[in-house]
Each structure stands twice: as structure tokens, then as C-alpha cells.
Amino acid sequence: MSRALVLGAGLIGAGLTARLVERGDDVIVGTRSGTTLPGARAVTLDATDADAIATAGVGVDTVFLCVNPPYGQWATAWPPVFRAVVDGTARLGGSLVTMGNLYSLGRATMPMTEHSPEQPAEAKGAIRAAGWALAKAADDRGELRAVEVRASDYFGAGAGPTAHLGARFFEPLLAGRTARVVGATDQPHSWAYLPDIVSTLVAAADHDGEWGRTWHVPPSGDASRGQIAAELRAQYGATGRVRSYPPGLLATLGLFSADLREVHRSSYQFAAPFVDDASESSRILGVTATPWSDALAATVASYRAAPRQA
Template sequence: MSVLVLGAGPVGSTATAAFLDRGTDVSMGTRSGTAVSGAATVRVDASDADALTRAADGHSTIVVCTNPPYARWRTEWPPIIDAVVRAARATHADIVMVGNLYSYGKATMPMTERSPEHPADSKGEVRRDLWSTLRRATERGEVRAVEVRASDYFGPGAGADAHLGTRFFEPILAGKRSAAIGDPALPHSWAYLPDLASTLVAAAEYTGDWGRIWHVPAATDLSRTQICRQVNDRFGVWGSVSALPSWLIRGIGLASPMMREVAASSYQFRMPFLSDAGETERQLGVRATDWNTALDATVASYRR
């Protein structure tokens, strides 16, 4: 198997490492030509179908890890997914798409791979439509596609944009306050980046039916308040976490399209937001990393 990974962000980089660990030939495709050790470097615009077809030639799987900024999802995602389908159809490559839980909206918890899709904001509508495009292309026999859906991720390299990333851990480890979107005392499913990567690898190697959804097993469903308390207890710090006022988020959103979109999806942090990955565990054999192991590795990455 050889894979073309699109996107060199936290997910793309971690997925590339996981495929390389399996002995898979990997090409990393980005607009800027980002280099990742062990992978071939390909400079490509994922929305350019002809260029993407050339980049995908000779690869058995296209792994879509790229993700436009929130405020540009509605305009930038459709040409990307169209180009991916066209490239896969021309090269006979499979498609493994990284997704999230937005399309379920305010669903009955926990969300499963078979939960109905009732988006609660425009980003959920975009994600629903992306998967619909891939599913229909699979049903027509044009391509073979699956979507691997993860809740919010954390782990080494998660970065500043992750809800359980740099802006959460660094203040707490420094004995300061971390500001959270929504209610930090509510339970939430958190996917460990290496587990997300393992699910992508397993989905790409799956020999059963395609045209389906896989959920990434969550490492924990703890609230951010509970996680903060554990970090304090395990690492001898005195950090805290509290909610950003809703009025402040809305105010910032007047000037920041990104924050406006964060506010629109903040319902995910104003209610318990839980996922179930039973089918992934049973059929792909992927299990979540032990929570304490994942937490230790994550904290260590912020202390280097």
C-alpha cells in the first residue's frame, strides 16, 4: 500500500508517522511542500483536480487530513472534495477522509456511527454534505471512500487551535488559569491524536465494505475541570480552568470570523458531548490509548 496524505497539520503529521511505522510508502501533499521525515514531499493544491490526479497517481489511498479555516469551509471544502473524488476516480485510489462530529448536531448521546445527522450550524451542514458526496460516489461505484470521525483531539503536537491543546495545558502547567469555551465542567469525548492516526491506518487497510463511517475511540470523556484537577494532582501544579463569558466570545466574533464560527459551534461545550466507537473497536480492532498514558505523553510534550 502507498498513501498520499493531504495536509501537514497535527492530524496529517501524526497520520504520516503512523503509516510510516507500518512500513507504508507515504507522500505528504501540501500547497507549501512541507517536508516530513521519511515521506516523499509533494507540492499540490488539493482543490486542483488535475494537479491532485497527478499527485495521486501510483498511490493506493488518498488520506484527506487537510482542513480549511472555519470561516472558509463553505467556499473551500466543495472544490477540495470534488477534486479528491475526481483524482480517486482517475487513479483508482481509495479515499479515507478525516471528519468530525459536527454533522450530528445536538444529537442523543452518545453519538454512534449510525446516529442521524441533524447539523446545528453551517459547519455541520458542510460536513454532512462532504460525506454525502463521498458516500454517493461510493454507492455509484466510482470510488471507495470512508470517513473517520473524531471528537476534539489532544496530544503531542495538537497545537493552539485545539480545545485541549496549547491554550489549555500551558497555563495550567504554569499554575495559571486556562480560559475555556462553554462549560468546562461538562463531560466531553476527547480523541488522542495517535489513536486518530491508528484509526486512519486501520480504515485504509480494512477489507470489508466501504462507504461507511468510523468513529475514533475516545481516550476519555472527562470534563476539562476534571482533567485540570488530574494535571494538578499528577504533576504538582496549581492551575485552574474557567469559562470565557459568552458575551466576550460574541464580541470578539464581531471582528473575528474564526471566533464567530467557534461561537456557532460552542453548543458542543454547553452540553455533554459524547461519542461511541463500538463498531471501530469491534471491526477495526482499534482501542483507545490508556488515559493516564496519553495524559503523561501530552504533558511531557508541553514541558520540553
């Protein structure tokens, strides 16, 4: 039995906790509000407090970093989190698995892989690259073992209104209305299914081979939002349509909302193909993507069963 400290209890942190508990691990969940999850022990801590992390994590094998501040707070929120988590984990002498994304790769040559160069196209990518560099440097010095698991945009049960393939996409389409999306509707984009993200985090933590590197979550599909909408109409009786936000609207709204300003700055990911190749992670870690048809069916069923989200 392994012991883990999971920082964050959002969709990914909660899903990871459930998976670890299910296999018999001893799991501690650390959040600022002391969130309680089934089968796990809750502790109240701030992820910017290295002392709190080191205290809560006594005896743990792996620290999982699954927090995710709002877009508009990344510049101020992420750096102290990265510093504290790396410092706290180093004091424990354990392993650190961080949940990341593909932002640091910027406008990469497609498809992106685990070896694509870091070339951030905007500030959020640079922030994520700096955080991983901090963990990697500690790994290089032998202070801890660190890996980062990176995923493209996620989808699945529970994905709310802030997800590009979440409530604001599925709910209008299934209800016969228009779903408004960021960027073009005809560009291929990789989509990571939430349970597959969890599987990759667990596999990365269990890996006995190389650390100090990144892994990619195998995407279930690389479809455009237009293609997905067409599939929903053909397979699930949806009658809605998908349309892009009018040009310039996000930029205008960004004048009043820091979060929307950051959405606009990373909208390049939907202006051209944004496709991930995680074949190396699949081969080495043994993780595979849930077939697109199965993941989509489960996702549609979740939105039809759940009350409409605000």
C-alpha cells in the first residue's frame, strides 16, 4: 500500500483520490477549505505553505499537485505554489507528480509530443514552463523525484462551464440551442478524457524507470467542435448548433474580466490544429485512451442525467 498527499480536490484531484482509494492506498487530501473526499483523510493547508505540506506529508510516498488557480490569478498564484510544493516535497524526500497542460509548448509543430520544445506563446505558458523547470532542477539535484503529466483540454462527466468541451458546449447542443465556442469550429483539437488523465497520473507515480521528465495523457480524440456537434446530432439526437464567438468579442470582454482576457490570449490553440501525440507515454507507462465513442457516450449521459449548470 502506498501513501499519497493529493493537493487539490477539483475534478482531477477528486478523481485521482477516488482511484487511489479504490486500489487501497492511504490518501491525504490537502485543500484550503479542508474538503472531505470518501475514503481519504482531509487536512486544511495552503499550497503556498511549504511547512504545511511537509507536515501533512510525513510518511507519504508521492505528492500530487492538482490545484489550478483561476486564469486571471496565474501570474501571482502559481509561482509561490510551485516553490512551496517543490520545497515541501524535497523535505519529505518523496516523489512529486504535477498535473500540467500543453501551454508551455506554444505554437508547436504538430503533433506535439513529450519532446516538443518549450516555446510559450503567452504568459500562462511561460508560468507553467517556469514551474516545471523548478521541479526538474530539484530532481536533477537529487532532492526529490519529479515528473509532470500534461494533458490537452479535458472533457467528461462533471466538466463545467469553464471547460472548452464542458457544460457550455454539451448542454446547449443537447437542448437544441447554439453553443458558442472560442476560436474556429473546424480545427482539429486533442481532447483528454478525465478518467484517462487520472490513469496517467497514477501510472506516472508508479513508474520505476526514468523521472525528471514529462508525460502526455493519451487523447481520446482529435476532432473539431464542428465534427463533435455533427456527431451529437447524428448519434444522440441533438438539434443544436455550434458557432464561434464573434471576432473581437473576447478581447472586448477581457477589458472587464481577467479570466476572459487570459482565455483570449490562449485562443491561438483553437485557431489552428492543436494535436497531441502521446504514443511514447502509452508505450512506456502502459496507459491507453478510452475509445472516443465510449468516452463521448458516457459524457453525454452525464449531462442528460445532471441538472443544468449555471
